[in-house]
Amino acid sequence: MLKTDDKYNAYISILKEELIPAMGCTEPIALAYAAAAARKLLGVRPERVEVGASGSIIKNVKSVIVPNTGHMKGIEAAVAAGIVAGDPDKELQVLSDITEQQIPEIQTYLKNTEFKVSCLETPLTFDIVVTLHHGTAYSKVRIANFHTNIVYMERNGEIIKDIPVENDDDKGMTPRDVLNMKDIWDFAGTVDIEDIRGIIEPQIRLNMAIAEEGIHNNYGANIGKVILHSYGSDVRSQAISMAAAGSDARMNGCEMPVIINSGSGNQGITVSVPVIVYAREKKVSEETLYRALVLSNLTAIHEKSAIGRLSAFCGAVNAGSGAGAGIAYVCGGDYETIIHTVVNALAVVSGIVCDGAKASCAAKIASAVDAGILGWQMYLQGQQFHGGDGIVTKGIENTLANVGRLGKDGMRETNNEIIKIMIGQ
Numbered sequence: 001m002l003k004t005d006d007k008y009n010a011y012i013s014i015l016k017e018e019l020i021p022a023m024g025c026t027e028p029i030a031l032a033y034a035a036a037a038a039r040k041l042l043g044v045r046p047e048r049v050e051v052g053a054s055g056s057i058i059k060n061v062k063s064v065i066v067p068n069t070g071h072m073k074g075i076e077a078a079v080a081a082g083i084v085a086g087d088p089d090k091e092l093q094v095l096s097d098i099t100e101q102q103i104p105e106i107q108t109y110l111k112n113t114e115f116k117v118s119c120l121e122t123p124l125t126f127d128i129v130v131t132l133h134h135g136t137a138y139s140k141v142r143i144a145n146f147h148t149n150i151v152y153m154e155r156n157g158e159i160i161k162d163i164p165v166e167n168d169d170d171k172g173m174t175p176r177d178v179l180n181m182k183d184i185w186d187f188a189g190t191v192d193i194e195d196i197r198g199i200i201e202p203q204i205r206l207n208m209a210i211a212e213e214g215i216h217n218n219y220g221a222n223i224g225k226v227i228l229h230s231y232g233s234d235v236r237s238q239a240i241s242m243a244a245a246g247s248d249a250r251m252n253g254c255e256m257p258v259i260i261n262s263g264s265g266n267q268g269i270t271v272s273v274p275v276i277v278y279a280r281e282k283k284v285s286e287e288t289l290y291r292a293l294v295l296s297n298l299t300a301i302h303e304k305s306a307i308g309r310l311s312a313f314c315g316a317v318n319a320g321s322g323a324g325a326g327i328a329y330v331c332g333g334d335y336e337t338i339i340h341t342v343v344n345a346l347a348v349v350s351g352i353v354c355d356g357a358k359a360s361c362a363a364k365i366a367s368a369v370d371a372g373i374l375g376w377q378m379y380l381q382g383q384q385f386h387g388g389d390g391i392v393t394k395g396i397e398n399t400l401a402n403v404g405r406l407g408k409d410g411m412r413e414t415n416n417e418i419i420k421i422m423i424g425q
Contacts, residue, residue: 036086088205296326324372344375
């Protein structure tokens with residue numbers, strides 16, 4: 001792909017928009033970001049707090065530990081942390097500068113302050129409204145559709161920002177309809193490495209660091225360690241276990257940042273760590289690793305764009321198939337190998353549901369990466385799933401469209417039932 005091609009610059013922009021740093025699970029962090037922004041707008045610490053959130057936000061926040069809070073979980077903990085000690089200028093690293101001395105202050109504030117949390121009646125999957133009160137003064141901040149997208153700000157009756165939002169879309173970001181597997185393959189093989197070095201290098205450094213933290217220390221159910229101790233230490237087991245270990249740490253209170261993909265740190269870990277493990281085992285060049293990660297990231301983004309940021313369809317599935325594509329690239333795979341790897345992987349694990357962020361995400365990541373590797377190995381051995389096999393149809397883009405339809409439309413009611421189960425209805 002030539003640099004003069006409009007798609008070249010669009011693909012660079014998409015990578016810059018999606019591969020950004022975040023500390024902690026991104027849904028509670030989005031709540032903390034909204035709360036910190038509302039606190040800054042109000043000018044004083046509020047006496048009363050109201051939080052409205054869409055069902056999918058409630059699902060994803062309920063069971064995950066909020067970093068730098070002393071291992072507290074849930075919406076109230078995330079919002080309290082944002083109010084007391086959050087820095088809205090840091091966006092998805094809003095809680096990164098909290099000190100040990102501030103943690104008891106957050107806990108005390110939460111205990112002594114009135115919090116009201118409600119499920120919003122909204123057509124949006126991703127919707128957050130935080131309203132803070134101090135006496136008769138108030139401030140309100142709304143985030144919609146993606147984690148840093150503040151669309152509404154109000155203080156004491158004065159509307160400061162108001163961007164209309166009618167449906168689930170990424171308005172304001174580079175259109176994702178420019179993505180397709182053929183052009184992603186072309187771009188990954190021809191992009192000037194210096195144009196993406198500053199995007200990809202932090203993903204290698206930060207995501208491997210949290211994977212190492214997870215594999216060497218005690219977090220959650222220690223899925224990464226279980227896999228490594230149970231299945232040996234060959235490169236396949238290392239790739240799967242290290243990806244799971246990164247999630248072990250991230251879902252269970254680790255304060256280390258990661259580079260996310262499609263709004264998710266778990267997806268960012270899944271789509272990168274296995275590829276890096278294979279690249280180091282095969283001793284490929286830095287350039288090959290960078291190109292493989294461009295391919296894996298854009299593949300996952302392309303798949304996820306049709307589904308939406310939040311769904312009952314587990315995002316690790318997309319990232320795992322993307323990782324399979326990246327691993328195939330590292331090992332010399334051509335375009336046909338890449339697309340068959342993706343289709344094979346999606347045929348295996350497209351039924352995994354998302355029931356919120358928590359320790360078991362690491363096990364789902366392990367399954368998704370395993371499917372990505374299996375999809376690649378199938379094609380190497382002359383095996384593949386064919387059009388008509390379930391949701392698989394003729395043509396990579398047609399199969400991805402089916403997966404998007406399944407995740408966005410077909411699993412909408414599944415998502416509602418999962419939310420009802422989780423909140424005890």
